[in-house]
Amino acid sequence: xxxxxxxxxxxxxxxxxxxxxxxxxxxxxxxxxxxxxxxxxxxxxxxxxxxxxxxxxxxxxxxxxxxxxxxxxxxxxxxxxxxxxxxxx
Numbered sequence: 001x002x003x004x005x006x007x008x009x010x011x012x013x014x015x016x017x018x019x020x021x022x023x024x025x026x027x028x029x030x031x032x033x034x035x036x037x038x039x040x041x042x043x044x045x046x047x048x049x050x051x052x053x054x055x056x057x058x059x060x061x062x063x064x065x066x067x068x069x070x071x072x073x074x075x076x077x078x079x080x081x082x083x084x085x086x087x088x089x
Contacts, residue, residue, distance in 0.1 A: 007059040009038040009046060016051040026053055 012033045015021070021029070030053070038046050048054065050071060073083060 006061060007057045008040070009048075009054055009056050010035045011038060011048065012036075012053040015053040016049040019051075021053070029053060 012029055012035055015029055015033065018025075018029075038048075040046060071083075077083060
């Protein structure tokens with residue numbers, strides 16, 4: 001199986017530096033920034049900023065795909081935002 005057929009994570013590089021984006025702005029960026037597929041082998045790790053625009057497609061070939069999604073924070077979020085089940089509340 002080719003890794004590109006297993007629904008890899010796709011990102012629009014450096015979009016996290018733009019701050020909060022509306023759905024319209026996100027769509028416009030998708031039209032002008034080429035997406036990059038993060039293809040990985042078993043045991044690989046992808047580290048990314050959670051605000052980078054990202055998506056994944058369904059796998060087109062039968063196979064296993066496992067994801068562990070972890071987020072860490074060193075303190076409370078600004079502007080009235082809150083983590084779900086946060087230890088900082």
